[in-house]
Amino acid sequence: MYKVLVAGRDESDLNGIRWLLHSAMTSWQVETVNLPGELIGKIETFRPDLLIIELEMIEDEAHYHFIVNVLNIVKPSICAITIEPTFARAKNAIDLGVNDLLLKPISPEILLKSVQRIYRKNHADKKNLPANQIQSERSIGYTHLFLNSDEPIRPLKSFGLKSESVHILPELYQFLKSYQWKRPLFSFVLTEMIVCFAASHDDINWRQEWSRFLRDWQTMSHEPIVIVAQDSNGNEPIKDQYHLLKHRMEISFYIGFNQIIDNRSDRDWRMIDPFLTPEDQQLWVELLAQSDLKGLKKWLYDEFLNLNPPYPDPAIIRIRLTSILAQIRRFMLSNKLENPSFEKNYLQLFQEILYCPVIYRIIEELILFIGQLIENVITRKNPIQLSKKVFHYLEENYANPQLNLTEIGEKFNKNASYISYVISNNYHKTFRGILTDIRIRHAIDLLEESSLSIKEISSQCGFSNQQYFNKVFLKKMNCSPSQFRKKIEL
Structure with a gap:
C-alpha cells in the first residue's frame, strides 16, 4: 500500500487534501499531522512513501535539521507547499530534496497531478531498476x-x-x-x-x-x-x-x-630505497657537525616535499625518515644532548614519523627539533651567547613571581646548575641577584613614572607580596618605596 502523510498547520486544508486523495486514489493510505512538534515522530512511526508538507511547518533551523535527519532515514518522496514565493523557501525546498514545490493557493487539479506524477515516477523507477542493482x-x-x-x-x-x-x-x-x-x-x-x-x-x-x-x-x-x-x-x-x-x-x-x-590518481606506488645511501649518511654527518640547518632544511624539502606522482608508498617514506632519525640520534649521543626535554621531544618525533597523517607536518617537526639541537650545541660552545639569551628572557618575564632556574633550564634545554654557572660567570652575580636587580629597576621606573600604588608595583614587578618588596627595595636603595616616591615629588 502506498502511504501518504500530509503535514500542515490548517486542519481544514489537511482534511480537504485527505478527502481529495482518498477520492482519487482509493488504495492509498493517507494520514495527517498539524502540529510541528508531532511531525518528526509521525514520519518515524508512519514511514510514508510520500510526504506532502507545508514548509511553514518548519519552525526554526534546529527543527529543520531534525526533519532532514529523519527524512534521510525514511527517504520518502516530497511534495512541498508554501505561501511564501521567496528565495529562502525555494532554498528550503532544494535542501530537502523535494520532488515538487507548489505555491498557495493550489487548485485540487494541480495538487492531484503533482502527487500522481511523483507516484508514477517512483513506480517506474522501481520497475526499471535492474535486479542486480536492487x-x-x-x-x-x-x-x-x-x-x-x-x-x-x-x-x-x-x-x-x-x-x-x-x-x-x-x-x-x-x-x-x-x-x-x-x-x-x-x-x-x-x-x-x-x-x-x-x-x-x-x-x-x-x-x-x-x-x-x-x-x-x-x-x-x-x-x-x-x-x-x-x-x-x-x-x-x-x-x-x-x-x-x-x-x-x-x-x-x-x-x-x-x-x-578522484580516480585519475595513480594506482601503483613508485619504488624507492627505504634507507639512506652511504653518501646521504655522510652528508648528514657533515651537515649536523657544521650546524648547517639551512643545508639540512634544503635536503629535506628536496627529498620529501617536492615529490610528484606516482608517489612512493607512505610506509617506505616513514622508514626512510626513521633512518634520518637514527643519524640525529647519533648526533645527540656524540654531543651529549640527552637531557629529559630532548629525550621527550625525540620520542614524540618518532611517534609523528610513524603516525602523522601528512608528510609536511613531519618535516616541519623534524626541522624544528634539529634546530633545537643545533642551537643547543652552538650556545654550549659559546656560553656568553647563552648568558645573554637568559638575561633577555629574564627581562621579558621578570613579572612572573614563579620564575626560577628550573624553568630557565627547561626553556633553553640546559641543566639548571649549568645555567646558574654560565650566567654568574658572565655577570659576576647569582641568578637570584640578577633577577632582583631587574625587578628593582623596573619598580623604580614605575615609582617615577606612574601613579600605581606600592602594592600594585610590587605585584607587577614579580614580588610575591608587598612586605618582601619593601624589604628588598630598602636593602638596595637605602630607603623604602614610599620614601623614594616622596623624594621624587620634592
Whole structure:
C-alpha cells in the first residue's frame, strides 16, 4: 500500500487534501499531522512513501535539521507547499530534496497531478531498476569489504572519507548520515575511514555532490577531511573497490586534506630505497657537525616535499625518515644532548614519523627539533651567547613571581646548575641577584613614572607580596618605596 502523510498547520486544508486523495486514489493510505512538534515522530512511526508538507511547518533551523535527519532515514518522496514565493523557501525546498514545490493557493487539479506524477515516477523507477542493482542496494554489508562474494552487486560508485584525527570520525559519520543526498548512500564506518557506495546513476554528478558536502562540512567544522571518489568499472568486487579506496586515500599523506581525490590518481606506488645511501649518511654527518640547518632544511624539502606522482608508498617514506632519525640520534649521543626535554621531544618525533597523517607536518617537526639541537650545541660552545639569551628572557618575564632556574633550564634545554654557572660567570652575580636587580629597576621606573600604588608595583614587578618588596627595595636603595616616591615629588 502506498502511504501518504500530509503535514500542515490548517486542519481544514489537511482534511480537504485527505478527502481529495482518498477520492482519487482509493488504495492509498493517507494520514495527517498539524502540529510541528508531532511531525518528526509521525514520519518515524508512519514511514510514508510520500510526504506532502507545508514548509511553514518548519519552525526554526534546529527543527529543520531534525526533519532532514529523519527524512534521510525514511527517504520518502516530497511534495512541498508554501505561501511564501521567496528565495529562502525555494532554498528550503532544494535542501530537502523535494520532488515538487507548489505555491498557495493550489487548485485540487494541480495538487492531484503533482502527487500522481511523483507516484508514477517512483513506480517506474522501481520497475526499471535492474535486479542486480536492487540486490546491491539491499545486501551490501561489512562482510563484502573483507570477503569475496559471488553476489552480483554492481555497478556501484564507491567513495571514502577520512578525517585528519580519527577521533572526529563518529562526528563525520553522523554528518554524512544526516546529509541530504540526491541518491541513497550506503555507508560503513571503520577504524580509520568511512566507506560509501551508491548505485550507479548517469544523472548524478558525484564530484559536485561531494564538493557541496565538503563545503558544508567546512562551514560546520574546522577539522580537515579528505574524500576519495572513484567509479567502478563494473567488474570489481566490493572488496577490491575498498582496497583501491584505501590505496588512494593514502595519497593524502602527500597532498594534504580538505580536497577530493578522484580516480585519475595513480594506482601503483613508485619504488624507492627505504634507507639512506652511504653518501646521504655522510652528508648528514657533515651537515649536523657544521650546524648547517639551512643545508639540512634544503635536503629535506628536496627529498620529501617536492615529490610528484606516482608517489612512493607512505610506509617506505616513514622508514626512510626513521633512518634520518637514527643519524640525529647519533648526533645527540656524540654531543651529549640527552637531557629529559630532548629525550621527550625525540620520542614524540618518532611517534609523528610513524603516525602523522601528512608528510609536511613531519618535516616541519623534524626541522624544528634539529634546530633545537643545533642551537643547543652552538650556545654550549659559546656560553656568553647563552648568558645573554637568559638575561633577555629574564627581562621579558621578570613579572612572573614563579620564575626560577628550573624553568630557565627547561626553556633553553640546559641543566639548571649549568645555567646558574654560565650566567654568574658572565655577570659576576647569582641568578637570584640578577633577577632582583631587574625587578628593582623596573619598580623604580614605575615609582617615577606612574601613579600605581606600592602594592600594585610590587605585584607587577614579580614580588610575591608587598612586605618582601619593601624589604628588598630598602636593602638596595637605602630607603623604602614610599620614601623614594616622596623624594621624587620634592
